[in-house]
Amino acid sequence: VTRALELAERAVRAAEGDEADASVHVERSGFARFADSAVHQPTLIRDESVTLRVVRDGRVGCATTNRTDDEGLAAAAARAGEAADSSPADPGFPGLQQPAPLPETEGYDEATAALTPEEQAEAAAAAITAAPELGLYGYYTSAVTELAVASTTGHSVAQAITDASVLALAASDEASGYAEATSWRAGDLDPAAVAREAAEKAARTEGADTVPPDTYRAVLEPYAISELLFYFGFTSLNALALLEGRSYLSGRLGERLFHESFTLWDDGLDPRGYPKAFDLEGVPKQRVAIVEEGVARDVVWDRRTAKQANDGHVSTGHGLSAPAQGFGPIPFNLAMSGGDAASVDELTERVGDGIYVTRLHYLGVVDPREGIITGMTRDGTFRVQGGKVTKPLVNLRFTTSFPALAAGLLALTQEVTLVNRSDFYDERYPYGTLVPAVATDSFTIVGTGSGPGL
């Protein structure tokens, strides 16, 4: 944390303008990626970057650099100043965050931060060794990330976070199964157990059958519902989308849109997830009630959208760094309440006749306004008959309404699971969703794809 904060404060001092703030990201990560039971893309990354925002006469400009010596920061400050001078005044700029106390959070584990490349490779090997009958594909990764924001307003915040994930696809040409685990404490993970879960799932997928297109009752494992929820969240639970009329919730807040068992919130402070004390413009994180017992309540906000709404909303601590704020605020810590089902088997019983989905692939939002999402199932799709999983199915194309899925909930497991949602593009920023497995009466299949396996 010391390093990130020191960088942020140095960057602000280098800036010339009426106001300035700096957002800093420091990463040290190791990624032991494996395929066919051998590590093949082991990647170690060190980086640190500074995004400096300068305000001059209401004009705003940004510059980012990973040259963090005095010369590099001075050059970034000059480029940010030039960007500001080049721009007309920004009437939507909400100003910089004022000093504010941070909530206390967890999220940093010394043992995870201290993991060496050798230990990361050992963890990958533990997964590989546990699934000897099939090829294992996936990764073990861990990292320590430091975030800091400093501002000429006197606001100065920093946090160190750790993350670790293991992902396993056990596969042959005709079979495949999937499992993963993630935590800010590497000690919570059991790579061998994850690999065994994937291998056991794979063993049940050979000889897959098809089903005709239809709307099915379905069990969705946490991996699957997490992905649907995140895509829905990105496009609909974002204040910018709400204000622009693109969100499913535009004009629908306050209405009962979903089943009463569907309660959804975003809570960056929950220690079961990836806790963060502040967003990427330094605003303290708040818990946001998004859906309560089926009634749509709110979305997440950043400083710009709060100003744009001009209705009393304030930032809930979901802002991106300045150059990325065109996307609007993002709910990085979505969580669903669990239900009363003791197990996934109980969900299967309640579905009775339908399908069972482990994991999804390559989602696309067909119609954000209506919450319609397409994608494929993969690595563990099964037929459910008589309340039991009866036979494997090929990968199925779904084009389904997320709101209809959530309105048609039949049951949820009591247990909720943290599912990693980061694909580790660009700068590392660990996040995930806390979700139960769910049963729904509305999951629409529109076609069939390839069978399980490689």
Place this chain on the structure above:
Amino acid sequence: VDALAEHAIDAAVAAGAGYADARVVQRRAQHVATKNGQVDTVSDAETEGVGVRVLVDGAWGFAGDPRLSEEGVRDAALRAVSFARASASRARRRVELAPLPPASGDFAAPVERDPVDVPLEEKIALCLGAEEGMRRPEVKITEAMVRAMREHRVFRSSEGARITQRFVECGGGIDALAVSDEGRVQNRSYPSAHGGSSGQAGWEYVFGLGLDREAPRVGEEAAALLTADLCPAAVTTIVVDAEQMELQVHESVGHPTELDRVYGTEAAYAGTSFLKPGDLGSLRYGSEHMNITADPTTPLGLGTLGWDDEGAPARRQPVVEGGILTGYLASRETSALIGRELGGSMRADNWSRMPLVRMTNLHLEPGAGTLEDLLADVDDGLYLCTNKSWSIDDKRLNFQFGTQVAWEIKKGKLGRMLRDPTYTGVTPEFWGRLDAVAGPEAWELHGLTNCGKGQPGQHAHVSHGTSPARFCDVQVGVRQ
């Protein structure tokens, strides 16, 4: 930085690497976006660092470090060797590289006006001007963006490769979002959805896009879509515009012909391929009208380069000829497995990532005639334009694409506009229904910057040249 790259190689070899390469990358990128007549983003980012890749006892290791100093590059080299050694002790097989004569040379994309040096005021003014033309009462959001990038890349290998390259990219696009009083939402984009189109060229490329020229049409069509009828479900003939064909080629030909997917190394994330190594030369991918070429020498292409990120020279290679699979995109490692000539397809998105098998510029070769000629032969069908949504399965077989707009084709002429069109298919069956590709005069090159792959994830910049193409008996109107 040349000396630093060589220092990294020396350090890696001294530490026990049997093979080592080092890439030093220095990049500066600008992004300007305006929205509803106001500046939305003005950003200017630079990054630099070294990526060192090594083979130790037949196992890979890679480390990236931002410090361009002797200490920084040596640390990266030693960490890469250490990680490779930790992996090698558990490796089941040794990585073998296809032989490659060490290259030496320079490459620079031809540029008339360096886009990074174009004043930000000029970029902002271009965006604001383009937005103006899209304004309509129904259009609630107008957006315009331009980007510019300049990169200096040095590559050295322990085999003696010495390569210096300079890449320059820029691009732009406009979007109009129309919202009706009833809450219906529609959008139109130009020249491509999802961030416009980019080319490896100077600012003259952005100027040539004609964003302001196209803006009135984009605004009008977004507004008109609010009252258009929903595209009905049917099995029909479709003519796909060049922009959507770019994505069709990308997803259903480009990715499945990447040899790392064929051999399974992307299985856990991006997926594999329905193709097998033995399919080469025999698999019927599509109709006789289907000719696909990988060409990292295409002028303006985002995948145009002198050498790839393991030093293989750019080479134009057929991938599908007359509907038959005749080529793969390969790395030295995968080329050694299949015995194919390298074409320059190993690319990393930055200094901090390992190179992966990647598309460079992948084209559907033109056929004959104009778009109007394609339409003229259609008694009843749809003309589909500009991507809106996309999804394809892990083996690249079952796909579903949505486009922003469709027009009915009736007796060879375009008719009424339809909203929310989608089409779906299975890759070789779909390409088998290709019955015409328009000619060179209708061929367009589009560059996209968001091709995701790898863990940790990487965004590749790739280009596709296509003409509008016609397919018969395609399922359209899949919704839910």
